[in-house]
Amino acid sequence: MPYWGYGVDVGGTSIKFGRFTAEGELENQWEIPTDSSQKGKNILPDIGRAIRRDMQGRGLRRENVLGIGIGVPGPVDGRGHVKKCVNLGWDTVVDVPAGLRKELDVPVHVGNDANVAALGEMWKGSASGRKNVVLFTLGTGLGGGVIIGGKMLSGSNGAGGEVGHIPMNPDETLPCPCGNYGCLEQYASATGVVRRARELLAETPAGSLLRAVPELTAKDVWDCYARGDALAAQVVEHFGRYLGRGAAAVACVADPEVFVLGGGMSKAGTPLLEVTRKYFRQYAFHAFRDCAFTLASLGNDAGIYGCMYLVLQGY
């Protein structure tokens, strides 16, 4: 009997689905909007319905489905319970496997979205063939996923790999969205890049292409950097110094084979990779100074791939 599995990446705006063969081939992918109204009570039923419909369309029976892997943007414990997930409207503990099993009686595996994305990059992406991987997801904030010996490091509170909240600067005066001061993501994220650019533009009278940009974004900074803008270069160095030092701290715990840089800001490409590695090498302990750095290659599909890998690991 042939087998399939589903990877489901649940985000605040949309839910991404992938139907995979047991050999890991992505056969079909689609997405639906996330309904976070009424405390997100429709999310699991919506997922169940969408998968049932796809199974019918493909002529699959329950016995053909190895399982469903689900990534959620919140802390997940070892039993697939999600403590709280503001983006989905979940304000209390949600038992994801139990909730989904009401809709569809197949095995369910749950992971944090950043951790499953790291698993995806390890399985089919740019960290393919490795077993010890750290993913940094550089977006509005900084997410992270840590893989040790081929498995997600979920942690005791589902907060394994929360690298965006490494305390980096005890002198910071502005709060991080988490409530602390001086977290890595305050510097090593799109938000951090824009903030630093604005600070430098206000502090110095120096000319810069950035002065002509009306609503400054991190992309503008990387673009101007590519065009040789000196102020943009200062912003990029500031970013790299923090992310490189943060990566050196992570390596003192996890000593990975490779760091993978993903998320929206990873579109900046090689310059982002180079400035991060430069500062990593400056701050890293000698035993892992030559650790590899690479860009993520699965983009927004990393999550569904990682979720399918969860299914295969759990089976």
Added chain:
Amino acid sequence: MPYWGYGVDVGGTSIKFGRFTAEGELENQWEIPTDSSQKGKNILPDIGRAIRRDMQGRGLRRENVLGIGIGVPGPVDGRGHVKKCVNLGWDTVVDVPAGLRKELDVPVHVGNDANVAALGEMWKGSASGRKNVVLFTLGTGLGGGVIIGGKMLSGSNGAGGEVGHIPMNPDETLPCPCGNYGCLEQYASATGVVRRARELLAETPAGSLLRAVPELTAKDVWDCYARGDALAAQVVEHFGRYLGRGAAAVACVADPEVFVLGGGMSKAGTPLLEVTRKYFRQYAFHAFRDCAFTLASLGNDAGIYGCMYLVLQGY
């Protein structure tokens, strides 16, 4: 047939041995001096001889021995190869299992000394019953061991859990023994405590019990702190601020159930635990702010226990 195993903790001055039953009871323990002369070429033969002699004395045959677990003060890869180990005189890669098997044909398991100590505390010490544990070994330097899901996090270069070298202070002007600047162990170690005390004594004219101490040690600082000395209190706060912040950084990767504080300086006891936890709570991400802290309970025996646990895990 009854079974036994041996735990062997190899240090720069002495080699500690433990003979355990398969149920984990420590039946016999002893030590011999470490012969690091001639590039440490006698170390593995000495270990083999010592174990053979103990086996004879106890009437054990090779078939009764499940294996030998060995902890060494250096980076160990997945095959038990030790990259380099200055304290033992090993200046090149040493294949520990192969070297020992020449002496004694039983299974050999090798780990870094700090990692096996963490394993020991998890198995029979103060982290007993836990599966996700971080040990800080507070001595002259700061060692560390990280256990995830009951297994040592050894890392890709054998540098997993090298928490003493987390970059904490980019403005530091004095080098760490590792060659970098601003590593955690420059502040959170006996050396760091003495240094800070000396700095404060030189900087301020304030009276302090510490001024009367001829050759200042970390123990003097903790003793004077217990007696209410204000300058010693400043030193202790400085130490706690660094170790607490370092632990918060480690938790952003590993999210352990418990931090165990061991090593010589852990004799300072509850005050050390309290100041570390106070600053951990200040810097920690909310998901793990209530993480437990405890003092190590196996003292110098943590290593041999952890080594025996390696044997049982490998068997």
